[in-house]
Amino acid sequence: MSALIPFPNISPEIFSFELFGLNIALRWYALAYIVGILIAWWLTARALRQVKLWQGDQPPMTTQQLEDLVTWTILGVILGGRLGYVVFYKPAYFLANPLEIPQVWDGGMAFHGGFLGVVFAAWVFALRHNIGKLAMADTVAIGIPWGLMLGRLANFINAELWGRPTDLPWGVAFPGRAAQDCPDIVGICARHPSQLYEAALEGLILGLVLIWLVWQRHGLKAPGLVSGTFFAGYGLARFIVELFRQADEHFITAENPMGYVIHLGGYGLSMGQLLSLPMILFGLILILRSRQLRAP
Template sequence: MLNYPEIDPVAFSLGPVQVHWYGLTYLVGIGMAWWLARQRADRLGLSKDQVSDLIFYAAVGVILGGRLGYAFFYHFDRVLADPLWLLRVWEGGMAFHGGFLGVAVALLIFARKHRLSWLQLGDFVAPLTPIGLGLGRLGNFINGELWGRVSEVPWAMVFPGGGPDPRHPSQLYQFALEGVLLFLVLWLFSRQSRPAGSVAGLFLIGYGILRFLVEFTREPDAHLGLLLGGLSMGQILSLPMVAGGVALMVWAYRGQNKKQA
């Protein structure tokens, strides 16, 4: 068993304002995505200003979609009982699947505004997404939240608030898989010209499968528990992503074959 490195979730304070590591991980993730997008801007014919606008649209989509997704996927009863809770973002609560839908809508709006292909824009953004995902999971680990299930593996940890039993550091699994591994796969795959929609499709498949697998080591939400077929909410929400990713890649490559024929 390893000792959990109890890190103060507050990185520093500016007078009465406390800056948390979790918030900094979001800022760093957005900053890194912006920098990498500028390096690849010519692939989509985007100007530097358009890249900045694109990252802004995506950031707004992440925040709004993530909050709404967390509320409606995981705490819909709380929204019904207290609708104003939805606005109390300082109490925490974000969900990836909601953030993903928020970004999809934001990209659609951006694509229409600049007369771009939505699928090509999705291909452009997909390799950048795991950066924020991975850093966000590091933020979860620092906060000592979203811990894993009880385990006897040598690297299990006792998390504050997680009871006396050692648990999987599932946040670090997600950092390594959904962050580092998925980024490398998508970055390498997108280095060559691909059919429109195929990079985004691979992201959907990759994230969906990796999230589905990691959920077996992650403690289910206490108020939800395991649902249909013993699956967690995260697993149930990931299955449509995999199906959609497969359909998108099949459609993309069939379209390419038709053009070549």
């Protein structure tokens, strides 16, 4: 199969320089985190200042509290994302190499773990400041999709987390031996740009849906609706994209070439799909409950 779209020659590093013998670099992935946090902060602060968006015209926190919450969520993302990767994807490896667990600079972060870290941080913050849990969840959910979008774009630039082989016109020839190791394919192997699928579904579309809910449908007056839509929307988007995304290498064997963690006859579920199902269910529960809590 010949490559239908060549991979763009974009360096993972925006710039780098030497300082006192150390190489200092700014990578697209790091920039995605920074800009994603700033966008989430701006959107949430804007919503907090518009008091009529909230139930009883009463925002759940002040903009000063939001600044403190940002610090908590950053720690939740980093610690949860790393621990999630360790526990969900490579527990045996890290059990044998525990000193590598803190080495986040070598890569290895899991969204579901990072999200659980944010949930835990927000829950503790809400307890400390006597903030309603559903209002807190809605507040945090408003800006998350935009960080996801930027993170997936950075994954594409890094030529990582690519999809399964495809002969569709938008298949991309990702560089590297692993990406080009496609059984039964002679020549260049084109793959689904699954990072871009995720950027569109988990980021752009979900982000626009949440903005529409908040500013057009007054969704914050029904505690749990915005966060429930995020949970269910992300879970569904990730579940769909997993159909096209290449499974992690350590899940793939000769007997299990699709990398399923659960087999159902000739079909199966990937780790990403397995972790997304509880998010979909929980999101639907929050959406149904929010109808009972909507302000008249």
